[in-house]
Amino acid sequence: MAKSAYIHIPFCEHICHYCDFNKVFLEGQPVDEYLMRLGEEMKLRRQEGQLDTIFVGGGTPTSLDARQLAYLCEKINEHLPFSGGEFTFEANPGDLGEEKLKVLKDHGVNRLSFGVQSFNDDLLKSIGRTHKSEDVYTSVKAAEKVGFENISIDLIYSLPKQTEEDFKDTLTKALDLDLPHYSAYSLIVEPKTVFYNLMRKGKLSLPSQEQEAAMYDVLIQTMERYGIHQYEISNFAKEGFESLHNLVYWDNEEYVGLGAGAHGYINGVRYSNHGPLKKYMEPVSLGEVPTIQSHDVTKGEMMEEEMFLGLRKTAGVSRKRFEEKFGASVESIFPDALEEMTGKGLLEIAGDRIRLTKQGRFLGNEVFQSFLGVI
DSSP states (O other): OOOEEEEEEOEESSOOTTOOSSOEESTTOOHHHHHHHHHHHHHHTOOSSOEEEEEEEESOGGGSOHHHHHHHHHHHHHHSOEEEEEEEEEEOTTSOOHHHHHHHHHTTOOEEEEEEEOSOHHHHHHTTOOOOHHHHHHHHHHHHHHTOOEEEEEEEESOTTOOHHHHHHHHHHHHHTOOSEEEEEEOOOOTTSHHHHHHHTTOOOOOOHHHHHHHHHHHHHHHHHTTOEEEETTEEESTTOSOHHHHHHHTTOOBEEESTTOEEEETTEEEEEOOSHHHHHHHHHTTOOOEEEEEEOOHHHHHHHHHHHHTTBTTOEEHHHHHHHHSSOHHHHSHHHHHHHHHTTSEEEETTEEEEOHHHHHTHHHHHHHTSSOO
């Protein structure tokens, strides 16, 4: 039974140069109708039992106005029984004034995740962001004033023309905010993005792999120095402020996906919803779930997922939990991958735990790949 829900709001007031998520320009879109259909999908997919985490992402959920945010939250509270655990909204710096913040707080939202990306205004402009670093300070201060304590910010490194010194400066400014949670991802140039088109034309100047690795090293060391512990390849938190929702993904547990283009995992089936708004809303208006494709996950696939998702966590994979879940030991299912990766110094086995070494964190994709397609 799913204990978590992801809700997708596909609207943005601008499109960033690196973003490949399912999104549309806000202007002229049937936002109110979408929210109504989203509420109906919540009802259609409603399960027994309470949810422990709810995550509203996008797109830009906070591009909705205060009335629309209130409506969305009311539908969530009406159709998704919630234990009072972790209720997160993604936000853009500058999007949340006092009115919107109060709407979220009054409806039980207790965690905010701001898409900051960088504190260098020139760099922000070059990647298609419309906020400035000053907006980050204003937004965080406003959120704290309304009573939000669990605040996270996202950063991106290895951006075009970004230097190690620039990233150090961004990290220092981010950490000086003294927030409980930080995420930092290296840029991946995805198809169908502005950056991808520029790269194909040879007009995108990216840091080298060595420079990217150096930035990641700076990230790990700086977080350690500030007492923010790394609990996943790209995520860092003060003790007790780890993202409970994201841990659901990395623990390979089930969750409901709601909204256009959302993905879910329920009763051993992974599914995805229609992405285009019209194709999403049509079946829901007829009382049907808007699934475009679904896949029954085999036991072999579940075991592979357990490894490559679980190894993202600093704590790694529990050998005991794996055996209880699948009736076989990790060693009996993946002997070659374990031998090869421990031999290369990328994995270590310590008691109950199989986890990445520090070197393994830099070469995580190589490790994850070794567990795929072997069953």
